Each structure stands twice: as C-alpha cells, then as structure tokens.
Amino acid sequence: MQAELITIGDEILIGQTIDTNSAWMGKELNSLGIQVSQITSIKDERDAIKNALFAAEQSAANLVFITGGLGPTKDDITKHVLCEYFNTVLIRDNEVLDRIQTFFKARGREMLESNNQQADVPEACTVLLNDMGTASGMWFERNGTVFVSMPGVPYEMKHLMQDRVLPKIQELFKLPAVFHKTIMTTGIGESFLVEIIKDWETSLITEDIKIAYLPSPGIVRIRLTGQGDDLAPLQEKVLRKAKELYSLVPQHIFGEDDISMEEALGNLLKEKGQTIATAESCTGGYIAHLLTNKQGSSAFYLGGFVSYDNQVKIEVLRVDKDSIEEEGAVSETVVKQMANGARNLLKTDLAIATSGVAGPDGGTDEKPVGTVWIAIASSKGVIAKKFLFEKNRDRNIRRTALAAMSMVREVL
Amino acid sequence: MQAELITIGDEILIGQTIDTNSAWMGKELNSLGIQVSQITSIKDERDAIKNALFAAEQSAANLVFITGGLGPTKDDITKHVLCEYFNTVLIRDNEVLDRIQTFFKARGREMLESNNQQADVPEACTVLLNDMGTASGMWFERNGTVFVSMPGVPYEMKHLMQDRVLPKIQELFKLPAVFHKTIMTTGIGESFLVEIIKDWETSLITEDIKIAYLPSPGIVRIRLTGQGDDLAPLQEKVLRKAKELYSLVPQHIFGEDDISMEEALGNLLKEKGQTIATAESCTGGYIAHLLTNKQGSSAFYLGGFVSYDNQVKIEVLRVDKDSIEEEGAVSETVVKQMANGARNLLKTDLAIATSGVAGPDGGTDEKPVGTVWIAIASSKGVIAKKFLFEKNRDRNIRRTALAAMSMVREVL
Numbered sequence: 001m002q003a004e005l006i007t008i009g010d011e012i013l014i015g016q017t018i019d020t021n022s023a024w025m026g027k028e029l030n031s032l033g034i035q036v037s038q039i040t041s042i043k044d045e046r047d048a049i050k051n052a053l054f055a056a057e058q059s060a061a062n063l064v065f066i067t068g069g070l071g072p073t074k075d076d077i078t079k080h081v082l083c084e085y086f087n088t089v090l091i092r093d094n095e096v097l098d099r100i101q102t103f104f105k106a107r108g109r110e111m112l113e114s115n116n117q118q119a120d121v122p123e124a125c126t127v128l129l130n131d132m133g134t135a136s137g138m139w140f141e142r143n144g145t146v147f148v149s150m151p152g153v154p155y156e157m158k159h160l161m162q163d164r165v166l167p168k169i170q171e172l173f174k175l176p177a178v179f180h181k182t183i184m185t186t187g188i189g190e191s192f193l194v195e196i197i198k199d200w201e202t203s204l205i206t207e208d209i210k211i212a213y214l215p216s217p218g219i220v221r222i223r224l225t226g227q228g229d230d231l232a233p234l235q236e237k238v239l240r241k242a243k244e245l246y247s248l249v250p251q252h253i254f255g256e257d258d259i260s261m262e263e264a265l266g267n268l269l270k271e272k273g274q275t276i277a278t279a280e281s282c283t284g285g286y287i288a289h290l291l292t293n294k295q296g297s298s299a300f301y302l303g304g305f306v307s308y309d310n311q312v313k314i315e316v317l318r319v320d321k322d323s324i325e326e327e328g329a330v331s332e333t334v335v336k337q338m339a340n341g342a343r344n345l346l347k348t349d350l351a352i353a354t355s356g357v358a359g360p361d362g363g364t365d366e367k368p369v370g371t372v373w374i375a376i377a378s379s380k381g382v383i384a385k386k387f388l389f390e391k392n393r394d395r396n397i398r399r400t401a402l403a404a405m406s407m408v409r410e411v412l
Numbered sequence: 413m414q415a416e417l418i419t420i421g422d423e424i425l426i427g428q429t430i431d432t433n434s435a436w437m438g439k440e441l442n443s444l445g446i447q448v449s450q451i452t453s454i455k456d457e458r459d460a461i462k463n464a465l466f467a468a469e470q471s472a473a474n475l476v477f478i479t480g481g482l483g484p485t486k487d488d489i490t491k492h493v494l495c496e497y498f499n500t501v502l503i504r505d506n507e508v509l510d511r512i513q514t515f516f517k518a519r520g521r522e523m524l525e526s527n528n529q530q531a532d533v534p535e536a537c538t539v540l541l542n543d544m545g546t547a548s549g550m551w552f553e554r555n556g557t558v559f560v561s562m563p564g565v566p567y568e569m570k571h572l573m574q575d576r577v578l579p580k581i582q583e584l585f586k587l588p589a590v591f592h593k594t595i596m597t598t599g600i601g602e603s604f605l606v607e608i609i610k611d612w613e614t615s616l617i618t619e620d621i622k623i624a625y626l627p628s629p630g631i632v633r634i635r636l637t638g639q640g641d642d643l644a645p646l647q648e649k650v651l652r653k654a655k656e657l658y659s660l661v662p663q664h665i666f667g668e669d670d671i672s673m674e675e676a677l678g679n680l681l682k683e684k685g686q687t688i689a690t691a692e693s694c695t696g697g698y699i700a701h702l703l704t705n706k707q708g709s710s711a712f713y714l715g716g717f718v719s720y721d722n723q724v725k726i727e728v729l730r731v732d733k734d735s736i737e738e739e740g741a742v743s744e745t746v747v748k749q750m751a752n753g754a755r756n757l758l759k760t761d762l763a764i765a766t767s768g769v770a771g772p773d774g775g776t777d778e779k780p781v782g783t784v785w786i787a788i789a790s791s792k793g794v795i796a797k798k799f800l801f802e803k804n805r806d807r808n809i810r811r812t813a814l815a816a817m818s819m820v821r822e823v824l
Contacts, residue, residue: 011626013448015438016635016670019431022453026427036425037460041434041451048449055467071627072603107800112603132804153627155804214428278697278718284704285690285697288718292696295772295805303724305717306690306700312715312758316728346724360707393707 001175003029004061005039006052008068008078009152012041021067021157028161029063032170033178033227037061044069049081057145063169064145068152070135072114079122079138082149086140088124093136096127100134125149128164132156137164146172179234181242182223184259185252186406190215193222197248200241207237217395218402221258254409262290265405268412269300274349276408278304279317279342281329282356282372287401302346307338317341330355330367332375332384339377339384350411351377352404356387358396370396374404376411383411413587415441416473417451418464420480420490421564424453433479433569440573441475444582445590445639449473456481461493465559474557475581477573480564482530482547491534491550494561498552500536505548508539512546537561540576544568549576558584589643593654595634596671597664598818602627605634609660612653619649629807630814633670666821674702677817680824681712686761688820690716691729691754693741694768694784699813714758719750729753742767742779744787744796751789751796762823763789764816768799770808782808786816788823795823 005025011017019041026036037060042048049069056064069078083090097119104111118134121127128137128148135151137160148165150157169175185193190213194201204211204224214221224242226234246253255264269276278288278301288304291297305316310329313319319337327333338353356372363369369391375384387403389396417437423429431453438448449472454460461481468476481490495502509531516523530546533539540549540560547563549572558581562572581587597605602625606613616623616636626633636654638646658665667676681688690700690713700716703709717728722741725731731749739745750765768784775781781803787796799815801808 010624012435013438013451014442015435015440015448016626016633018435019451023424023427023430026425028427030426036427037455039425039431039451039453043449052450107802109601112607114603114606155807212428280697280700283701284709284713285692285700285716285718286704288692288697289695289701292718292720293698293806293809295770297696298720301696302721303718303728304697304720306697306704306715308704308710308716309714309758316715316757345728346721358707394705397705 001034001063001173002037002059002061003034003063003065004056004059005036006049006056006064006066007039007041007152008049008066009041009044013043021152021154024154024158025065025067025161028166031178031180032166033176034063034169044077046077046081046084049078050085053081053085053147056147057142062145062173064147065165066147066149067157070118070149070151072112072118072134078149079120082125082138082140082147083122086122086124086142086147088122090120091123092119093121093127094119096121096129096136099129103134128160130156130160131163132159139165139168177228177231177234179226179231179238180223181238182221182257183242183245183253184255184257184261184264185220185222185249186218186254186261186402188220188249188252190220193220193249193252197245200244200248204241207241209238209241218399219261251410254406260290261402261405263294265408266291266294266297266300268409269350270296272412274412275300275302277302277342277346277348277351279338279351279353280304280306281308281313281338281354282358283354283397283400283404284308284358286397287352287354287404290401290405302348304346305342313338317345328367330357330371330373332373332386335373335375336377336382336384339375339382343377349378350408352408353377354400354404356389356396356400358400359391359393372396372400372403374400374407376404376407378411380411383407413446413475413585414449414471414473415446415475415477416468416471417448418461418468418476418478419451419453419564420461420478421453421456425455433564433566436566436570437477437479437573440578443590443592444578445588446475446581456489458489458493458496461490462497465493465497468559469554469557474585476557476559477577478559478561479569482561482563490561491532494537494550494552494559495534498534498536498554498559500534502532503535504531505533505539506531508533508541508548511541515546540572542568542572543575544571551577551580588639589641589646590637590639591643591646591650593636593650594669595636595654595657595665596667596673596676597632597634597661598630598666598673598814600632600661600664602632605632605661605664609657612656612660616653619653621650621653630811631673663822666818672702673814673817675706677820678703678706678709678712680821681762682708684824686824687712687714689714689754689758689760689763691750691763691765692716692718693720693725693750693766694770695766695809695812695816696720696770698809699764699766699816702813702817714760716758717754725750729757740779742769742783742785744785744798747785747787748789748794748796751787751794755789761790762820764820765789766812766816768801768808768812770812771803771805784808784812784815786812786819788816788819790823792823795819 125138343351359369370389537550552559755763771781782801
C-alpha cells in the first residue's frame with residue numbers, strides 16, 4: 001500500500017516553516033506498513049492544488065493525505081478547491097457548528113463569521129470531527145483512492161490521524177503485518193556501536209530483519225523491522241534479536257520504543273520511589289524542563305535551582321566562595337557542592353548539578369567551550385564526571401542534560 | 413522566476429530525516445526574488461526520479477534544484493538517471509579526481525573504488541566543484557530550463573548553492589527585487605488580529621503588497637512582501653505599511669523578522685540594564701531554559717527556582733504556608749509571593765513567577781486544566797494575571813512562558 005502526502009501553504013515553500021508534519025506522517029504510516037512514495041509541497045493556489053491532486057490520483061498511491069489551507073483566513077482556499085475537484089458543494093454541518101460554538105464558549109472567546117464558515121464542509125465528504133480545533137478533517141473516496149484533508153497545525157493533524165484516519169484505514173484495507181522494535185542507546189557513537197554489534201547485525205540477514213541506526217545528539221536509536229503476513233512470528237523474531245542487544249551493550253541501553261531519556265528516568269525514579277532535585281548552571285533549567293515536561297513528574301521531581309550567577313551558587317546553594325575563586329565555577333569541587341546543596345535544601349534522595357562552558361564564547365585554554373562538569377548526589381555520596389562536548393551551545397546543553405540523566409540512571 | 417525543488421532519498425519519506433534543506437533553499441531563493449512553486453520528495457528510484465524531472469521540466473519553473481542521491485553507496489543512483497534523462501554518458505573528470513584524492517589524503521583516509529567513481533560526471537553537464545565533500549554539483553540546461561543536482565548533506569548543498577549556483581543564476585537571469593518584513597505579535601489569536609487590522613490589510617492591495625499570517629502557539633507572525641523592479645521603492649512601501657501596524661496593535665508587537673520572544677526580551681533587558689530571576693512551578697524550568705538558551709544571557713539572567721513541590725515554595729521561596737493551604741498553590745497570593753521571594757533572594761530588578769495546572773490531569777471545577785497565574789515583581793511592586801489556556805500540557809507550558817515574557821515587556 002502506497003501513500004502520497006500533499007502539503008499546502010506558502011510558508012513551507014518560502015522556508016518559513018520546516019515540514020515536520022510530513023516526517024511525522026511518514027513515520028506513522030511506515031509503522032503500519034504503508035509506504036510514502038512522494039511528498040509534494042505546493043502553494044495555496046487553485047491550479048497548484050488541483051494539479052497535485054490530479055497527479056496523486058494518477059499515481060500508484062491509494063492514499064492521499066493533504067494538510068494545510070483550512071484556517072479561517074482569506075488565504076486558505078483548500079476547501080473550495082476540493083469541492084471543485086470532487087464536483088460537490090459546501091454545506092453547513094450543524095454538528096460541526098455546534099462543536100465550534102462550544103469550542104469558543106469554553107474559551108470565553110467571541111465568534112466571528114469566519115469561524116462559522118469553518119462549519120461549511122463539502123457535501124461529498126465524510127467529516128472527521130476535530131477535537132483540538134475548529135477545522136474539520138475531510139475524507140473523500142474516488143475510484144479506489146482515498147483522499148484525506150486535514151489542517152496543517154501539527155497537534156490537530158496528529159489528533160485526526162491517530163484518532164480518526166488511521167483506524168479507518170486499518171478497517172478498510174488489509175495491511176501487511178509490520179513489527180518494529182526500537183532500542184534506545186546513549187553514551188556511544190554510531191560507528192563504535194556498529195563495530196561492537198557487527199556480528200549480531202550480520203545475523204539479522206538470515207532472519208529477514210531490517211536494521212536502521214538513527215543517530216541524534218547523544219543518542220543512537222537502533223530500529224529493527226520485520227514485515228510479513230502474520231504478526232506473531234515477526235514479533236517473536238524481532239523481540240528475540242532485540243533482546244540479544246541487552247547482553248552486547250547493556251550499559252548503553254536506556255529504554256525502548258522511542259522513549260525519551262527523561263521519561264525513562266522518570267519511570268525508573270517512580271519505580272524506585274526516589275525523589276530528585278536539580279542545580280543547573282550551564283543547562284540553565286533545561287534538565288528541570290525535561291523532567292517536568294511529562295505529566296506525573298511531581299511524583300519524583302521536587303524542584304530545583306538555576307544558579308546562573310556565581311552569587312546564586314554561593315548564597316542559595318551554599319557553595320564555598322573560596323572554591324569558586326580558586327578552582328572556578330566549572331570545577332569538580334563546585335559542581336559537587338552544588339549537588340549537595342540542592343539535595344540538602346530540598347531534602348531529596350538525589351540531586352543533579354551541572355556547570356560548564358556552553359559556548360560559543362567563554363572558553364579558555366584550560367577550559368575550552370564544551371567543558372562540562374556533572375555531579376550526582378545521593379545517599380551513597382556525591383560523584384562527579386568531566387565531559388568535553390563541542391562548540392555548539394544548543395548541542396552542549398542537550399548533551400549535558402542527557403549525560404546527567406544517564407549518570408543518575410547509573411547511580412540508581 | 414519560478415523554481416522547483418526535488419529531494420531524493422528514502423530517509424525523508426519514512427520520516428527519519430526532516431527536510432530542512434528545502435526550507436533553507438526556499439528562504440535563500442525567495443530573498444533573490446525566485447519563487448519556489450513546488451517541493452517534491454521522492455524515492456531513490458529510477459522511475460520516480462525520471463518522472464519528477466519530467467514533471468518539473470513541463471512546469472512553469474525555469475530552475476530545478478535536485479538534492480540527494482550522490483553519495484558513494486549503492487542506493488545512490490541519481491547520477492545514472494541524470495545521464496539517461498539528458499541522454500549523455502559518464503566520463504571521468506580528472507580535476508574532480510584530483511580533488512577527491514587530495515580530500516582523502518588531507519584526512520588520512522584510504523580511498524575505495526567507490527570514491528574514485530565519484531569523479532565520474534555526465535559529459536553534458538557543467539561540473540560545480542565541491543570544496544566540502546567528494547560529490548560534485550552538476551548543472552544542466554535544456555530548452556531554457558536549468559537543472560542543478562547537488563549532494564543532500566546540508567553543509568555541502570549550502571556551499572554549492574552559495575558559492576557556485578546562486579552567483580551563476582544571478583549572472584544568467586535578470587531577477588526582480590523582493591523585500592520582506594515580518595512583524596511578530598503575541599497575546600492575540602489570528603482571527604481577532606485579522607478583525608482589528610482588516611482595513612489596513614485592505615489598503616495593502618492598492619500598494620501591491622502581499623500579506624501572510626503565520627500562527628504558532630501564542631504567536632502570530634505577520635509577513636509583508638513586496639516585489640518589483642527596484643528595491644528602494646519596495647522597501648519604502650513595505651516598511652511604511654509595517655510601521656502602521658505599530659499604531660494598530662502596539663501592545664501585541666514584540667519584535668520583527670522572526671526574532672523569538674525570549675531573544676526580544678533578552679535584548680530589551682540588556683538595553684535597559686535590568687536583571688531578572690525566575691520562580692517556576694507549572695513551567696518547570698522552561699522559562700529559565702528559554703532565557704539561557706542564547707549566548708550572552710548571563711548579562712541579564714541571574715538565576716531561578718523550580719518550586720515544583722509546595723514545600724520548596726514554602727522553605728526556599730518563603731511563600732506563606734497558610735496562603736497555600738487557604739487559597740491553593742495556583743492562586744494570585746501565592747504566585748505574587750513566589751515572584752517577590754525570587755526577587756528578594758536573588759536581588760534582581762525583576763522576577764517572573766508561574767503557578768498553574770498544566771495538565772492533562774489535576775484540574776478541578778474551580779481551577780480547570782489550563783488555569784495559570786503569572787506574577788511579575790519589580791521595583792514598582794508585584795502584578796499578577798490569571799490565564800485560562802488549554803488542555804494540552806506542552807502548549808500550556810509554552811503559552812505560559814510566552815505570556816510571562818510578554819508581561820515582563822509590559823512592565824519594562
């Protein structure tokens with residue numbers, strides 16, 4: 001089964017918006033055994049939309065997903081062009097209208113005529129109700145091809161795909177069985193990882209399992225994929241091979257199935273009934289943000305400090321002034337005192353502290369940009385480790401956070 | 413002048429790689445007055461490539477940029493398909509071969525036969541020498557359409573575009589002048605904004621200025637574009653109309669040209685010589701992270717607290733225990749005390765405090781999910797404001813941060 005994606009809107013063509021929707025859809029469809037054969041981004045213009053629809057309808061794809069161009073403003077014309085293309089007219093849908101009115105009421109916002117018009121939908125389509133916004137999804141079928149039009153706002157599109165579109169597709173079509181397993185690793189580069197597990201990788205060929213290495217800063221995901229007629233044997237062989245990885249690189253695996261490091265750590269803390277605090281200098285609140293980004297984090301995260309200025313380290317975290325003067329803020333002594341300070345103040349089981357030169361400026365010969373000290377305080381005492389990351393500030397902050405969370409996992 | 417972009421490679425279609433190349437190219441071309449009319453991502457397959465080339469050649473575009481599929485590995489077939497499409501053959505280019513050999517020598521790496529083959533280029537093309545890698549760019553012309561093929565590695569593509577392709581295009585074609593101005597607004601939804609500025613928007617038509625509204629959570633960007641023969645008059649009229657916006661929605665404009673809210677606020681704080689601290693509950697360190705994400709933030713950001721647990725609010729920020737018990741942590745009284753506490757502890761000019769129900773759980777009838785109190789403490793005293801955002805945790809955190817930074821701007 002093949003699919004084509006069409007994204008409508010000038011913002012992608014002029015480079016103001018990066019097309020993350022298509023990447024997300026490609027991934028989701030792939031995991032169901034549907035291959036995306038083409039992604040086309042076009043202008044918010046009648047002829048461009050009609051041509052793209054026509055080309056997709058002529059192609060080998062049975063599924064065409066269209067995103068964008070459904071907002072209430074004047075430059076959004078997709079709905080009208082869809083009517084023209086499918087030879088139908090707009091009618092006002094009272095259920096949709098009710099939902100839009102409720103949506104505005106709940107937010108205490110006034111409705112404009114342009115919002116009412118969002119309840120107008122093509123007569124020939126099946127409406128896909130949108131719980132996250134005011135633009136409905138629309139499902140058309142013609143000569144064996146399904147066309148689905150959705151708003152371009154990422155969380156609205158994702159909601160419609162997950163809750164409306166994909167279930168409907170799975171109901172309609174017999175899709176091949178596909179089974180994926182992703183193993184998340186950290187603290188080892190892709191080429192080193194490949195070297196360690198190369199014999200295991202070769203053994204995948206005889207099992208007809210595909211492998212992909214997906215690197216991102218500080219993390220390499222190993223994805224295994226089996227495809228066939230029946231799910232059960234696929235599942236068995238993919239899981240068996242995935243399990244073998246645990247004996248090859250046990251210290252580098254922190255989770256499975258695209259779980260984030262912060263979520264894996266959160267789960268582990270909850271499981272062990274441990275609480276944690278943060279004292280961040282170079283990461284500037286990023287670790288706190290990661291730990292609190294998922295719901296339920298109050299079960300293990302009590303709070304933290306961003307001690308950007310040295311005075312804050314001294315007065316709030318009770319770091320020794322002389323240590324800062326003698327060894328500098330980016331030092332083993334100071335980062336350990338920060339971790340102990342946070343742990344004592346917030347009475348947690350554990351505390352993370354970071355201090356480093358995130359860059360791009362501020363490096364010296366002795367402590368170049370990318371130098372980072374991380375400490376973990378626990379009932380076992382305090383440990384600290386020095387890292388030398390890179391020149392890029394964003395990536396240094398990200399990699400420090402990952403390394404710190406990885407150290408907490410080791411302590412636990 | 414119109415252009416089409418074709419990106420070749422499975423990694424985009426399966427969602428493993430987000431297509432940032434096209435966004436970058438779109439932006440660069442646009443700034444030269446070249447409009448990207450379509451972006452097409454296709455598989456590394458002979459027919460898919462030939463069809464995409466054919467469709468682009470038939471379109472109104474005079475320029476076709478092709479990226480990807482030029483590496484030394486087996487699945488990179490672009491070069492062979494280009495030969496077929498342009499009816500030519502591969503010949504070994506000695507200058508390219510020399511450069512590849514130098515490239516490997518400089519890195520102390522051994523050359524494989526597949527690397528030698530990277531010196532084979534279609535006879536009918538003009539070779540664009542690549543200083544950053546081993547795959548050459550290729551320039552073809554046929555019936556008034558230019559086709560340029562480049563490697564997909566972002567920094568190699570950017571080098572070829574900037575140093576080889578764009579200069580050649582500017583030499584060959586007389587390009588129109590284009591001028592863009594983007595005004596960044598916050599605290600107002602797209603439809604309300606449109607309503608307030610509709611007369612002004614109508615006045616753009618007579619000036620031949622195009623407008624686009626680009627919404628993202630908490631922010632709407634208004635982009636004006638003028639195109640014509642000479643830059644000076646375009647610049648005059650676009651800037652004049654952009655300036656008019658400042659009298660229409662002064663309180664909602666926080667910056668220009670895609671500046672982020674945190675950067676705009678950072679600049680304002682530096683300009684005014686003011687320092688700031690944070691005391692975050694529902695935003696969990698996110699505001700601190702945003703403020704410290706850009707270099708130079710230590711000039712205005714001294715530090716902060718993540719007071720996730722109530723005990724931290726009481727013991728560290730000195731929030732009154734009775735206030736929390738009587739009014740709850742999500743209340744005007746508590747958030748004001750948090751802001752004052754942070755400001756006093758860190759001796760800053762300003763302090764931001766947030767407390768809210770980020771969700772998705774934890775809401776009550778009185779304080780549903782999305783209820784957020786934000787306070788700003790300054791020498792003028794402390795102000796607080798209540799917001800009702802939405803059900804989505806990520807977006808609540810994001811919108812709270814934006815609203816808080818916006819409130820600081822107002823206080824300043």
